[in-house]
Amino acid sequence: MARLFTFLRQALSHLRRSPLRAGTAVLTIGVVFLLLSVFGLLGYNLSALAEALGGNLQVSVFFADSATEAERQAVRQAVRESPLAAAVEELSPAQALARFRDRLGADQGMIEGLGDDWLPASLEISLSPAGRDTVALEPWVASLKALPGVEDVQHARAWLEQFERFLRAARMGALAVGLLVLLAALVIVSNTIRLAVYDRQEEIVILKLVGASDAFVKIPFYLEGLLLGGLGSALGVSLAWALATLIQLHPGGLLPEGIGGLAIEPRSLPWEGWLALLGGGPALGLFGTRLSLGRHLKG
Known part of the structure; x- marks a missing residue:
């Protein structure tokens, strides 16, 4: 446990050395997860609306x-x-x-x-x-x-089918955009860790000369990626959750009153969805770190 805290202090120290770089990475990941959360909210509510319209047909x-x-x-x-x-x-x-x-x-x-x-x-x-x-x-x-x-x-079956076709197309479009923004965030994390490796190149060489294991050298970088991804997803998901809560509390003026005689009731994602989005940030950070270390810290 003491060693883990040591690694964590090292990771935090690395982030403090380059606040602009770390802040840019966190903000970029935050925007990515804000977009992903909004896409998820739209898809969830459109699916619920299609189901309600089908039941009201x-x-x-x-x-x-x-x-x-x-x-x-x-x-x-x-x-x-x-x-x-x-x-x-x-x-x-x-x-x-x-x-x-x-x-x-x-x-x-x-x-x-x-x-x-x-x-x-x-x-x-x-x-x-x-x-x-x-x-x-x-x-x-x-x-x-x-x-x-x-x-x-x-x-109105024909109209509902058109709506469902639109919904399928919107899902495919959201998936494509989501993959692109995830790829962009992955590149940001990978480049941030790569620059951190370059900054500490001499220190890494000395550690290897005195017998430090690969794990001892790499773990602080993994923790750095974990922190960047976690802070970014927490920022983006928190903003999306606040937006969803605001719309639920004050839907008037933001949403139409109804479609096809059916009242529109905005819904938030289930808690499993929010947790999955939150967990996506650390996972993205770890994966981006793995890619960077695999290319720039061999042996």
């Missing part, structure tokens, strides 16, 4: 004005018997208009003068998990459209 069956009660009953029966439907709510024209007014909110003036019965009666169908699959949903929607008394059938 509905099919609307609009009855024709000329539909008879027998035809409407046949449509109700067809919907209730389908395994794709989880729940069914029937809306009269007045109920449909009241719900539409609620969704418009302050913009209700747009529909003034249109009367009270211009919306058709409809069935609002909440889908089961099986109903969220396009392969099963499309034929069922087509069969509902073909039933007598049905004017139209609408659903």
Whole structure:
């Protein structure tokens, strides 16, 4: 334990000798982990939003004005018997208009003068998990459209699929950018340690001449890389955590109220995610040190 403290003091002494170099490395790593944390937060929240939108997906069956009660009953029966439907709510024209007014909110003036019965009666169908699959949903929607008394059938599956495609593309883009910034941080750490090796070249030669082991020479450099990476990730992740907390506490003005009638509730990463990001800094520092020592401190 005493030797470990000795190595740690040496590493801290190395950092104090070159504060500008060490500070630049810490700030660079901090920016990298701030970006990685923001990418993680965006991906986590977009995935949660896509899942919520999928769970909130509905099919609307609009009855024709000329539909008879027998035809409407046949449509109700067809919907209730389908395994794709989880729940069914029937809306009269007045109920449909009241719900539409609620969704418009302050913009209700747009529909003034249109009367009270211009919306058709409809069935609002909440889908089961099986109903969220396009392969099963499309034929069922087509069969509902073909039933007598049905004017139209609408659903937002196509829009959700576009959103999911955008989400996949965003993940790939974030992964590519994340790898690039990680590579940049790795180069910074490696160069910082390489310069430290050059600064202490004479001291290292003397240590080797008096019989110091490779481990005795290398451990302070590994601790230096560990400290640089740890301080950098702590800085970046702390800023990202503060940003996530601020958005959670005061989402108004920073985020839209909702998408597709679904309220947006910003989420922070789970604690495992924050710990993984924090641990990434020391790991990056150790790996960068290993690369540098392998090239510039052989034997």
